[in-house]
Amino acid sequence: MNYLDRSELPTLADRLNYAMSLRNLVQEDLASLIGCSQTSIQKLASGKSKTSKFLPAIARVLQADVDWLELGTIPASNTASVSGSKVQPRDGTPFVLGELSPWDDSTPLDDDEVELPLYKEVEIASGHGRSAVQVVPGRKVRFSSYTLRMAGVDPTNAACATNTGNSNHPLILDKATLGVDKGMTKIIDGQIYAIDHDGLLRIKFLYRLPGGALRLRSYNREEYGDEDYPLDDVMEQRIQIIGRVFWWSTLNPTNAPPLL
Template sequence: MNYPDKNQLPTLSDRLNYAMAERGLKQEQLAVAAGCTQASIQKLSSGKSQKSRFLASIARALQIDIDWLELGTPPQEQRANHLPPKLRPKDGTPYVLGELSPWDDDTPLDDDEVALPLYKEVEISSGMGRSSVQIDDGRKVRFSKYTLRKAGIDPSNAACATNMGNSNHPLILDRATLGIDKGMRSIIDGQVYALEHDGLLRIKFLYRIPGGIRLRSFNREEYADEDYTFEQVMEQHIQIIGRVFWWSTLNPTNMSLLR
């Protein structure tokens, strides 16, 4: 996402409405993603309120910089020109990834970057087609230390994963890269988590319900809520990997660029 300067979007409501339009999110969708009420979003988007304790959550849900949303200050990590060559189109114009891009041993890290492990589904050699969620030893993801600091994430607890499918569309796109805080595994109602579900990597909103948990997709028109008792959680090997605190929105036509 491009960040217009404060002269173009002088108020918080201007910037919020701009970001919502860029992400294609309505007020009620943003409220669900940010864990607040639609009334809170309406007050901010109409200019009736200039402050909210949910601003950080709203910025995360919109995948934008909190300082830009609140103050109009452009983020320091607009590094499109520093992307690896394999992520650049033939005309030389880089895809804007924000703070994150694929990384290999030949790509040096910047001073404000850290290499994070990447989770993926791995087929068990003798498991008759079964899989488990494991760290991909052959690949890491470069990530901004600044983003981790802003989110209050200890780099030693940070990891990444790739979202597959459209269960959370349009909030989280297919093949979006996710930032995961492995240090946060306790359930906060309405937050997004990465899960291992009987060998499958799943990205869901979690809720506590009497005697169990609820898994919810952002795309509720196609994906119904899933309720599990604590006994079913154990039987189906549902484990929380960590809370999702960031995701990318890169969506190039040629997906082979990301493989």
């Protein structure tokens, strides 16, 4: 993203239209990608609206800094430090996400930190071995607010989860911590989502199919084939999207399976 300052793009509408042109997106396309009406985008693009609850999602889709989009503030750097793992945006500009806090629950939050709830499978009492995807009481993961802004994620919609199994190996390893944007449940084909599949927490690439059907795909497709679910099965098996996975961090212990 080539960020222009407020002398060149003085308003939110100017910056929005500029960012859309760089991505070759029209208002209808942007609205579809973030799950809002075209009217909402039109009001922002025309200057009738000066702000919107959709700005973090818009920034994510346009791969722009949300503070620049809303306020015209040019980022001091296109990088932000996260767990030492680099992410390559679609426009080729490298940046690094911020790191998880290693401190315990008694450590005060820094000014730019937020605590995110952690989701996991929890066995239901008297449920005969059944489980449900629930927030783990007392378990939270700390993130830099700047990290979330870089990813275009509203902190109030962010949560974490833990990957289990090797269906996405070696992209996402077993026990990896995942950042989930609960504000993004609209399916963008080929994106990674956390889903609640009848009480099981699953991390899958999702694709829409005709008739409301859904395809679940694993990165490790040699061992885990595609799963197609007609709409009736989606409803019967209670497949619900928790949110889009925007970040993951992986521990690679010595007893882990080889990556290659």
